[in-house]
């Protein structure tokens with residue numbers, strides 16, 4: 001009898017489905033994916049394929065980003081309940097009101113936002129491109145949404161700019177404390193510490209580097225020393241799976257678990273490929289075009 005991995009591979013081939021998986025996904029999903037990476041890399045990589053049907057193993061805004069860039073493809077979110085709490089910590093109506101009240105302000109949205117929010121902002125940024133893009137924005141005021149930690153990281157880099165930071169946060173990265181870093185350093189005194197800038201400033205200040213998921217992976221692979229990985233635990237799981245010969249440690253593994261990223265299991269994935277589970281993502285065309293403009297602006301400035 002075929003095991004589930006074989007059934008998934010067979011169903012994928014029969015239906016011509018491309019599987020995208022964010023690096024926060026569980027190792028068994030990563031192993032079955034055609035492309036892995038962070039959310040924007042996945043949306044861009046998907047654009048370059050001929051696939052007509054795509055399953056995005058991640059949360060809703062990631063599937064929306066794929067659809068924004070590839071409207072002609074059928075994009076399926078296998079677990080429709082998988083959302084990102086941070087992506088909705090400001091409403092599109094609130095952004096619209098802010099812009100009416102502050103017409104000279106430029107609204108910068110982290111890519112981890114819904115399509116409806118992307119449609120209201122002026123430019124998107126990823127955690128890797130945020131500094132480079134904000135540096136180029138000349139405006140009396142910049143509103144950075146929705147993550148206060150990444151926003152503060154950017155604001156501190158440009159004290160000469162008037163940057164207003166929205167009060168949203170990633171509940172997973174925001175719960176890491178300075179004590180967690182000190183404990184991990186005590187347990188692995190020779191290791192370097194890499195964290196995501198969605199963590200609080202006092203956490204970032206204690207680390208050897210802060211960067212996006214892709215930057216953390218690059219840093220960890222280039223490091224001659226062992227590395228403590230301070231982002232969602234899927235990244236350390238992924239690195240350990242792919243590079244068992246190198247030394248990687250989880251930072252606060254009980255805290256750094258995003259439950260929304262773990263809704264997809266192999267059963268759900270197989271059902272979604274067979275059309276028995278999941279949601280086909282639909283975005284109103286006018287809204288999609290507006291949302292894409294903020295991504296195009298990110299690519300222009302980045």
Ligand code: SF4
Pocket residue numbers: 059083084085086087112170171172173232258260261
């Ligand atoms: S880890 Fe944080 S930012 Fe990423 S999907 Fe989960 S809640 Fe959202």
